[in-house]
Amino acid sequence: MILPSQLGFLATLAALLNCSPAATLHVPTIYARALDGPEALSESYDYVIIGGGTAGLTVGDRLSEDGKTTVLVIENGELAHSDEINNVRDRVTWNAEPWWLYNITSAPNTELENRESAVIIASVTGGGSALNGMQCVRGTTDDYDRWGSFFGGSSTWSWDGVLPYFIKGLHFQPPPKEAADQMPGIKYDESYWGNTSRLYAGWPSFQWPGIKYQFEVFTKLPGVGVPEDSGAGQTGVYWYPTYMDAEGSINRSYSRTGHWDGLNRANYHLITESKVTQIELDGNKATGVVFRPSQVDGGEGEFTTVKANKEIILCAGTIHSPQLLQLSGIGPRKLLESARIETKIELPGVGQNFHDHTTLHFEIQFRNYSIRPNRRDDFEDPDFITWADNLWAANRTGPWSRALWNTGAWLGLPVVAPEAYESIAAKVDAQNAADYLPTGSDPTVIAGYQARLVSLAEAIRRSNNVFYSHYFSGDEPVNYFTYEHPLSLGTVNINVSAPESEPIVDYRTYSNPVDFDIMLELARFHRRINVESPLLAQFDPVETSPGLNVTAREDWVAYMRRNTEPSSMHPTGTCAMMPLELGGVVDEQLRVYGVEGLRVVDASVMSVIVGANLAGTVFAIAEKGADLIKNGAE
Incomplete structure (x- = not known):
């Protein structure tokens, strides 16, 4: 070597x-090198990155692109070949090998009848971008302006401050004419996209004809528009691309293919199947990272320490970034004392402010919707699979060219609930944040939640904030919709009785009762559009769950408790970028408060989740974070 x-x-x-x-x-x-084991490590690197996922590989690529700055990425999962992960036809997490996912079960969810849920996060090089639904969606201008608002009016964390990194981070491929012809109402504007990245946003060559009916239903609603581009930062109904190289391999494009494969760069190293257990501190300075093999039976293996000459960048994600801070003595003092961990930097917000998109299962069957052969059994029907396989083999087209969806509705509450949104916002205005957080929450965390509630009350009143999202599918209806800006907050904390085991993930869904009010309005809207729409009546829609007999609030709430999924696999917020006095964990430079040489760059820094699938936003955070790091080093 x-x-x-x-x-x-x-x-x-x-x-x-x-x-x-x-x-x-x-x-x-010399190529960027995946190391065979700790013995191949250099003694130190300029930057050590914890986590080789969506953010980690992006940051590693950008920091090492000068060919001189040495970078090491440490990843818990394996370096699965890109073809093993997913070409487009293999779809997403439910086809993942079990060892590509962490085995974590949530704490019992009080408001969901004490139900426990699988916490689905990737453990493989490429992280969530390797196993997600490949949905390339951004959210709205308000989402990004909200982040900076907690710091005042001059923050660069705003739509204008983040858009250049969306543009830098993606290579947009316009849809070919044969694809665009299948996309009624499609609009796109290439000024919102770039063309230099190796991470691609392309378009499948096949779309189901039935989508046009769903698209038309939503565009006829008062206040619903079709933005000039899916990346323009506006609510409405629109088509959006897929993370795929539609002009090349027709395969998934993700952080490994975009920021690792094929790089001719000897200063960029990756070691996989290695679990980081601690960040070493010398006083208040982060100096090194301790790790050991992650795949050894029983979790045993020799510990290795690698030093960072400049900085350590934590990109372990919303679940494991707070855990690593806490294991390293950075976090809430009471929690650390309970785990018998020395408090080196007291930071009450670590592991708090946890939230995710919430979904409600809502089954509607269109009994007269035969637009493809042998539709009824979906992708498990052998006749359908043969038909799709033949199309794919002959033309690299058909349903196997798609990931999941490419169009949907992303709507604000004034559109969804024009008669109720103001009263809901008033309820939020009147709330005392401490009433809806865990007992004993730190005053700064309470203050941060209060500021968050004020911001979300404003969002409820503004149309350019997504509260309801629903994908359109022409083969059969999607059986859920998503609540994009839940008020409730959970926690991700170490298990005090076994700190190095997986953390305790507590979603605390519906812990803020106004979430029931909002979800009720979303459900009523969803029924009104899909079951009662004259345009869709020709397809004979039947609501099989919850059923039209569910109309009273108490019946709806009972249904929600049984059928709400607390996660859309979009966990955020546990290392929030907010002022320290608001329970923040990182500042606007993504530096951990009170610690020199340590930053967090991943979805955990989102103070409030965006109203969109997260991959694009995480790529943009990573691109901006890399620039902040490089500018700080100059």
């Missing part, structure tokens, strides 16, 4: 030999 420190020697040797072009000293091509 040729270490980064040896490259200068080789270059000098070539110069001393004064080789002619015909007899130049052969120096082998």
